[in-house]
Amino acid sequence: MDFPHIDTSLCTGCQTCGTNCPIEGLWQFVDNKAVFNDDRKADCIHCNTCKDNCPAGAITFSE
Template sequence: MDFPHVDTSLCTGCGTCASNCPIDGLWKLVENKAVFTDDRAADCIHCDTCKNNCPAGAITFSS
């Protein structure tokens, strides 16, 4: 199953991924970079909302 991956060289830390994700708490900002909460990965519904809303194009999906 595919999970979100953040290219930290592109991430601006805007938080759009976290604010648009329908599952509360899957995303957090650490040192101004988006981080997908791996220990909650099973809660991800793979809706692509984070990827589709990221203005920097920093999110891709990978297994």
């Protein structure tokens, strides 16, 4: 199963990934960077909404 990976060198902390994600609480923001909540990764529905909406192209999916 693929899960989001954030390239922190590209992430601007805009929070678009968390705002658009249909599952509340999957995204956290630490030091102005997106962090995928690994404790809740089983809740991810792999819809690619975070990746598709990231203006910086900081999110990819990998196993």
